[in-house]
Each structure stands twice: as structure tokens, then as C-alpha cells.
Amino acid sequence: MYRKVMRLRRTWTIYSVLLVSSMIFNRLLPGYTSSISFYIILFTPVISFVHISLTYFAFKLTHNVDKRFVSKGDEIVYVIKLINPTSFLLAPFSLHYVSSEKLFIDAKNDVNHPIIVSEQKTVVIRKKLICTYRGNYSIGVDRVVICDYFKFFRFNYTAIEQHKILVYPKLRELKSSLLRNISNESNESVISNTTQNQSVFTDVRDYQPGDPLNKIHWKLTAKTGDFISKDYSGQVTNKTKIFLDTYSLNLDSESSIVYEDYMVEGCVSLVHFFLENRIHTQLYYEKFGMHKSEGRSSKDFPRFYDELAKLSFYKEQGFSKLIDDVLHLECDPCHVILMTQHITLPLVEKLVRLKYQNYEISIVVCDRKTMDIEGIESFGDNQCQFILTTSRIPIYYMQHDESSTRLGVT
Template identity: 25%
Template sequence: MTKGERIQFNFSTSNETSLFYPNLEVEFYGIDSILIKYFETKRMCVPAKSKKTFRYEIECKYRGCYEIGVHKVYITDFLGIFRMPYKVMEPKEVTVYPKIVVLEKLPIYPNAEEESEMIINGIKSGGGLISDVREYAYGDSMHKVHWKLSAKEQKLMVKSEDATAIAKVYVVLDLVPQGYLEIEAQTILEDKLVECAVAVLYYCLNQEIPTTFCYFQKELRIHKGKDLAYFYELYELLFKMKFQSQVPIDKVFEMIPELEVCRSYWIGITSDLNYELYDQVNRCISEDKQVILIYVNPEQVGGIVNDEKNVISEALIRLGAIYYEINIDDELNQVLNS
């Protein structure tokens, strides 16, 4: 299923004997997930030779894998002296895929020519763009002249040797849960974080930008791809991803090996904004990386107010990082396309 769809779940119990079942206690799967509001333990009386049916309409509002069905059944007497277990059934699994938000743009330029075009049009982001064009020097080939920029600057400008080098994108997802949140609030927050990762990965791989997706789940995991076909492999991975890491995103940034020296964009997606992350962003920028930080604010789902958030976000922007703050109710394409 896709996020937002509804399913029907029907549960029936039949008493085929001539005895009256005074108390029937039914426990369902799903009581340890966001579906608990649908599947609280049900107690009922079932007369002889009768049947009772219960119907549930479940709205699948958030991505993930959920077990539904009857977990345990007990027959008890009026006084609760005995409690006899009844045969249980295997759970059924509901798979809810995240929504794919198609972004019109992100401040990612696959090659330096695109960056220089942005300079011509007077568009800059963060602390400014690093251009791979320079002023003409004696001996430069006229084939390297950037004519549009030369017309704007009123002097000859040429492309550097690596002006068409393809940039690489690193997308890092923070899988550390906010331990103070209840199950429902944590599920909603995780859903928004995954939706951000899906939108960014779809944008990059649809543009055929070499993209590395990184996260820490027992160990550092790295997935590399460069086209839309690979996106769907990551999409299968993301719908069931567990937020159970204890390694914060700033440490994950440190772990990522860089085997090639090239222009790169580092995109961090997190719900925890702190000074340790600020220090890592500072390090990346000092190493000439372009950093984009997407912060999903947990305050709307009962998160503790981060008093340092505004100070850190302003400091990140001053460093030259591109910073987005997304609230739970925000539409991604409205925030990330702005």
C-alpha cells in the first residue's frame, strides 16, 4: 500500500458448541505500534451456536511494516479463576510505502558549467558558489572561453579543465530515535525523515547524479547509484528502515570514506540540531564541500523545544551551509523548492 490509503480488516469469532462462553479475551497484533488505537484488547461474551463479527477500517498514514491479526485468544470464567488459551493465528503483514514527493529543484548542480550559469543569472546560495571559471590567460584555448560570462563581465573568462566534472552527492540519514517521544510521535517523525530522504534521492538519481546514500545501522552502510533504476532499490530499503541507531549523524559524517577527490555535496537529514553537528558541517565546508542540512523539527509531535535551534541554524547559514527547516505539517515541495 501507499501512504494515505485505507484497508478493511474483519475479525470474526464463532462459538460452534452448545456452551456459553462467558468471557472471551482477544489480543491483537499491532499493540506495540501506531495501530494500537485500532487493536486494543477486546473482551466479549459469545452465546452458544452464535457468531460475532467486528470490522475495522485502518488508515495507513505512515510508512512502515505493520503486523495485524489475532495474536492470542483466552477463554475465561466469570470469576477469572481459569484462563484457557485458544489456538492463535499467524499475523498478516501490511506494507505501507512512503510517498514520493517530486521536487522541481534543489541547490545541486551536477557540473561546474551549471554553477557558472547560476553566477551569470545572479543566483547564489548559502555562502556563495565556487566557480570553475577564471579570467583568460595567455595560451588558453579559445574553445574554453565561456562566452555568456565573458559578455557579462566584459572580459574573457575561460572554463577550468574540470569545468565539466560531474559532482557527487552524499545523502546521510540520521537513524537515532528521539527517546523521549511516544510510539505514535516517533512514527510520525520517522515518516517525515524518510519522506525527505526519498524526495532528495529521487531528485538526484532522476537527474543521473552519482549519489551515495549513507546511514548507520549496526555498522556504516553505504549504497551507491547513478540512475533512477537504483532509486527503486533504495525505496524498497527505506520503507522498512528501523530508527534504532545510537550513532548520531555527526559521527556518521566522520566515518564516510572519500576515495576520490572531487566536487561533492553533502546532504544531512536529521531531527537533532546540536553543536556537534555544527562542528561537522564546519569541517566539511572547510574541506570545500557544499553542505545542505535538512532539519525536521520534532516540536509539533511533542518534542522538547530546542532553545539553541535558532542560534545554530543562523550560524550554519553564516558558514555557507544551505539550511532547511521542515515542520511535520509542511509540504516538502513547498519548503525544498523555495
């Protein structure tokens, strides 16, 4: 913006010098040539203003995309048409787009600026764009800047309706032996104290004469070579609750899309992993109130996938209340995964209390080192991390590569 203002100021400065010079020349050497030169210079801005005004109201713009629903990494073709329906030459155009190279890979950007449209002609511009991030956002021309040939004036044409496209997240394989172990443990977690419940156990012991066959832990028996019996005093739970924090961080609009893409793709990988292993999965997030999605097998995954593709983050902190509404009211201890980048001391204290209520809690955060974002906040201070570590609440750092999602610890 500063450079544009300085360019206009320089143009008007040069014009003022020429106008004063022509006036002096006309006074010193009066005549036909000096008078014509003076009036040409005097009325040049007026003519330019009339020409650029006619261009503003006369030209037509149409634009379209070949696909509105695409997967991350797919290519779309964006077509722009600048039409001159008049019989005179229009003022030059330059196009400004609503989305930057951060959101799209511009595979073909050979448009020369400024664009000049001759009389009764149409200029067609085709851009091939590769979608790099998940999200539901606008694409296309944000404004058309019209500038006269002498650069006295600039008009911005903004009466343009952008096209919305929905980019679905990429499905990556989850690779985390740590989380796999926790999910296996959650299949045999204790959530009640009803003794002799034949569906659950909290401990194992050596086989004793008279133990029925359904009390034998066959996996451990095969590993150790000795018969091991289950000591029943709880209830097996094969359930995982995933809480996705939809609070939008204090980032610019494009960085927010990158962050949301990172979190959603991690959530997609987790949901896919649990459903593929036939683990009862419940996903909770804030969307104008509490939203819940539930599934038990891989056939339920498309519904999760579609919902997460359309999910938007917003500036409202309801994550802590969401946890209260679900876990404190339902009282259903199971494996709980929190996906968030915004961890405070009150939230940590709440998680510790839930840990003592037999919830198996895991926290998944973004690995800032692998994200192309400046200014993203840390997930918590040293005190929060210390409390979580001493309470045996694991913190997993999420990383994405080309084909997989990895969860690691520091």
C-alpha cells in the same frame, strides 16, 4: 488500568456486602429460601471463575489481512473471527489492537463491546484500515480480554501472533529553489587544483583571442550577450552524498513511527529529485554498520525506494562516525546533505572543517510546527545555529503537504 482496578474493587465490595447480608438474613430467618440465597451468592464467584476458565481454553481466534505490502494511504481489510466450538455460551470478549488511530484511519469501526459468541457460532469482524504512515510494523489484535458476566475476574489472552505489514512511503515532488541552486553549483564545484583541466573551472573571465570554443561558458554568454570564458583550475563534480540519521529519538513507539516516516519521505523526495536530474547520488545510513546505496539515473530509484521503505531506526548514535568514515577517508569533496534532528557542537565543528575542505554542505531538519508529535527535540542550540550560519552552512526546514516536499529557511 486504574479505572479497571476500581471497577473490580467496586464489584467485590458489592459482593462482600451481599454475602454478609445473606449470612445475617440466614441467621435471623433460617429456612429454605434464605439458605438457597446464601449458597447462590457464596458460589457465584466460583462458578464465574470456572466459566471464564473454560472460555479461555475453549474459544478460538483467527485473523488475517488481505495485503502485506501497501503504499501509504492505501486501504487494507483486516478480518477477525471469534469461534465458539462448544455447546455452551462463552464469557464476553473485548478486543484490544496493537496499533492505534495514530497509525491507521479506521474507516469502519462498528464493533460493539463486549462481544458475546453463542454456542457453535462464529463472530466475524471486518475492519477497513487506511495506512497513514510508512513503516514495517505489526497490525491486528494485541490481546483478547475475557470478563465474566458478573465482572469478578478478567483474563487476558495474549497468545496471538500479529501480522506484519510493510507500508511504502509516499513519493512527493521536491519543491525548493534553494536546494536546486545548490545542486547546480555542485555540478561545477572545485575538488582539485590541477590547472588547465578541461573538465573543470573555478572562475569565469572575459573572452580573450585564442580561447578555444570548449572554454566558452555558453549559458553565461547567452545571458550577458558577451563572450565569457571559463578559468579552469578544478574538476567538475556531479555528485551528491546524502547522510540519513537513523538514530531513534526518545519518543514513544507510535511517535517514533511518525518521525521516521517524516524523515524517510523527505529522503525519498531528495533521492528522486537528484536521480531525475541524473545527478550521481550516494545514500549513507547506519544499519548494523555503514550502509551505502548508489545511483546515477531514475532507473536506480526503485532500489532506493524499496530500501527506504524497509529502513528501521534504532537507539544507537553512529551518525558522526558515519560521516568520518565516508568523508574523511574518501576525500571526495562534493555536495553533502545531512538529514538529522540531532545536532551537537562536536558535529557542527566537524562540518565547519569539512566546509573548509571544499565540501558544499546542507542540513535538512524536520519542521516541528508541521509534525503531529509532542516532545520532539530541537535540532540544535543557539550556539550551533550561530556557527552554522556564520560558516554559510544552510539549514533547511522540511515540510510535507499532500503532493510535495518543501525545504525552507528561517
